[in-house]
Amino acid sequence: MRAVQLTKHGAPGTFKVGEIDKPRLAPDEVLVQVKACGVNRLELWAEEGGLPVPIQLPRTLGGEIAGVIAELGADVDDWRRGERVAVQSNLFCGFCEYCLKAEESVCLNGKLLGIDRDGGFAEYVAVPARSLVRIPAEVDFVASAALTLAGSTAMHMLTNRAEVRSSEWVLVMAGASGVGTYAIQIAKQLGAQVIATGSTEAKRNFAKTMGADAVVDSNDAHWPSVVRELTQKRGVDLIVEHVGGDVFEKCFQCLGRGGTIVTCGATAGKKVEMNLWPFFVKQQRIIGSYGRNRSDVEVIMEWAAYGKVKPVVHSTFPLERLADGFTELRSRKVLGKVVITI
Ligand SMILES: [Zn+2]
Secondary structure, three states, X not given: OEEEEEEEOOOOOEEEEEXXXXXXXXXXXXXXXXXXXXXXXXXHHHHHOOOOOOOOOOEOOOOEEEEEEEEEOOOOOOOOOOOEEEXXXXXXXXOOOOHHHOOHHHOOOOEEEOOOEOOOOEOEEEEEHHHEEEOOOOOOHHHHHHHOXXXXXXXXXXHHHOOOOOOOEEEEOOOOOHHHHHHHHHHHHOOOEEEEEEOOHHHHHHHHHOOOOEEEEOOOOOHHHHXXXXXXXXXXXXXXXXXXXXXXXXXXXXXXXXXXXXXOOOOOOOOXXXXXXXHHHOOOEEEEOOOOOHHHHHHHHHHHHOOOOOOOEEEEEEHHHHHHHHHHHHOOOOOOEEEEEO
């Protein structure tokens, strides 16, 4: 089968386009013929060798998979060949105490598809049947690949880890990013008033087309004051954060009393300083959010089928041009998702 393997780390890394053997199936796995696979920042870190866990090379990256079931493992009896499926890329064991509570995002034996084992930048990928989610008829493969990871991450943050009540103020950091575009749409569907940040006019305008009521320039050092003004000095109720570093620290300047920061990323810095005094006096919360549960993938697919969220595709590349897709995402000029088609 055709596959693109990362053979050497770097920015850009070295990729080999070629033929490799089809994966062999364990009894609880299915073989998915990949039709589309989204590119994510996680894969850029993997390409650069910047993840905290070492990756065995060569590796086929790619976790945001949409495709068709081609073969069933010996023990799989609840799926059929030809079914259109997305994959919950936080692979989970299904038997630990967290999996038994459907909290697969914190599975004790979790593995990342496309990082810890070969992923979807190939014609076929083997995945455990328990990680499959049906793609509704209304959602095409590219749309599914644009939703599965970024959309479900935002769904997990806004509806599972935190909550949004009607007419609350929600601030979405980096509103034109993958997670940002879906966080804006989900928060608006839940009745919130949404402010989004963006570093360029193009990104701010894009956040508005996603439904943001107001946008602020994240390059303006005083952006938290602008947010406070927009909320008549009250501050926001919820901040959807995935940047980290200095951005995370500044979030407290525009977080209202009783407000929550939900965070799923630390691209700009893992270590932060915070002032505990105003934090407890204002009874604020910080909530961590990691990946998604399988149910978050199901819900984002349902919402897409009902037209409640729009998949946001910036560009598509054929499998052979995977490296160009990575370069495009790294350029930081992307509005929405980069998707590889196979
Ligand atoms: Zn588990």
